[in-house]
Amino acid sequence: MKMITCDRATYDAAVMAHKKYEPFLNKSIDHYDEMALVVGKDMATGSFARTFADIDLDDDNIDSVPIDCENEATEEVRTNVSSSGTSKRKRKKAQESVDDEQIKFVGEQLGKIANALE
Numbered sequence: 134m135k136m137i138t139c140d141r142a143t144y145d146a147a148v149m150a151h152k153k154y155e156p157f158l159n160k161s162i163d164h165y166d167e168m169a170l171v172v173g174k175d176m177a178t179g180s181f182a183r184t185f186a187d188i189d190l191d192d193d194n195i196d197s198v199p200i201d202c203e204n205e206a207t208e209e210v211r212t213n214v215s216s217s218g219t220s221k222r223k224r225k226k227a228q229e230s231v232d233d234e235q236i237k238f239v240g241e242q243l244g245k246i247a248n249a250l251e
Contacts (some may be wrong), residue, residue, distance in 0.1 A: 155251035 137158055139147070148155045162168075 136161045 137160070139158060144158050148156060
């Protein structure tokens with residue numbers, strides 16, 4: 134049985150600061166072990182916390198993305214590295230544009246293969 138326990142003074146201070154904590158203090162936590170498998174025992178806080186949406190946006194170390202086209206010279210898409218939110222959106226839109234072009238290219242090639250098989 135896992136539970137969050139504390140003395141009365143700590144409990145009172147925690148509940149005064151965060152009313153939503155009250156139902157969880159000094160109570161057993163059902164399925165603690167199962168939850169620990171999913172989230173682990175550590176938790177990021179403050180500036181270290183990330184959501185799933187932030188993961189792909191932190192590519193500041195990548196200066197270019199090589200694009201291989203069928204027997205053509207390798208092209209590179211240059212990205213401006215900046216800390217502002219608008220540049221991340223622009224980079225994401227530029228990457229989506231490249232992805233759309235690649236998907237279109239693959240679709241055309243699959244169409245040619247399908248026609249050849251007929």
